[in-house]
Amino acid sequence: MERTLAIIKPDAVRAKNAGKIIDRIEAEGFSIVGMKKINLATKQAEEFYAVHKGKPFYAELVEFMTSGPVVIMALEKSNAIQAWRDLMGSTDPVKSAPNCLRRLYGTSVGQNATHGSDAVQTAAVEIKFFFPELA
Ligand code: IDP
Ligand code: MG
Numbered sequence: 001m002e003r004t005l006a007i008i009k010p011d012a013v014r015a016k017n018a019g020k021i022i023d024r025i026e027a028e029g030f031s032i033v034g035m036k037k038i039n040l041a042t043k044q045a046e047e048f049y050a051v052h053k054g055k056p057f058y059a060e061l062v063e064f065m066t067s068g069p070v071v072i073m074a075l076e077k078s079n080a081i082q083a084w085r086d087l088m089g090s091t092d093p094v095k096s097a098p099n100c101l102r103r104l105y106g107t108s109v110g111q112n113a114t115h116g117s118d119a120v121q122t123a124a125v126e127i128k129f130f131f132p133e134l135a
Contacts, residue, residue, distance in 0.1 A: 002080040003033065003134075005126035007115035010068035013037075017105045018071050021114065024101065025075065028087055034074035034131040040066050048129060060110055072130050081123050084116045 006025070008018045018037075025032065040048070045065040052058050077083055089096025093106030093113075106112035117123035128135040 001076055001078060002120075002123075003074055003076050003127055004080040004084045004117045004123045005115070005130065006073045006075050006084055008071040008073075009111070009113055009115060010064060010066075010070055011107060011111040012105050012113040013069050013071060015105070017113065021101055021105065022071075022073075024087070025073070028077075028083070030075040030077045030080065030084070032073050033076045034127075034134050035071065036130070037069050037071045039069050042066050048126070057110060064110060074127050074131050074134055081117055081120065085118070088112075088114045088116050 008021050012018060012021060022032070042062060045062045046053075049058065049061055049065070052061060075084055087101055089100025089102040091102075091112060092109040093102040096103035096106075101114050102112045105114075117126050124135075
């Protein structure tokens with residue numbers, strides 16, 4: 001079993017797509033081992049996305065991620081990290097396969113409905129960031 005961090009981003013929460021995304025997460029066999037709906041503070045969003053600091057979209061990303069509530073989940077499944085990234089699809093929704101979450105619910109490369117950890121090490125750091133009790 002492996003764990004990954006998933007976020008339903010403000011665009012998808014605003015559009016009332018959180019329930020559909022959670023439904024799909026369960027249908028695809030993930031267990032939700034932690035879940036909370038919060039508003040990210042600017043400092044939290046800046047720290048969470050620190051790896052992107054200096055990139056042209058960083059300010060826009062922080063602004064977007066603090067623009068409304070997000071649903072943050074720790075998901076468990078065998079190969080959860082890759083399985084969740086496969087279910088999300090590509091960063092750019094139009095490059096995602098038809099049934100992927102970002103294709104279904106994302107509207108641009110920035111406003112792409114969901115976040116997922118990209119490796120074992122980042123998953124551990126990201127889960128600890130939001131769910132220290134699970135570490
Ligand atoms: P990922 O979320 O698929 O792992 P990353 O490259 O890690 O993609 O980028 C993190 C997030 O930053 C993306 O999910 C997206 O919201 C935003 N982002 C990435 N590239 C761009 C861009 O070119 N323009 C605007 N936002 C971007
Ligand atoms: Mg990433």
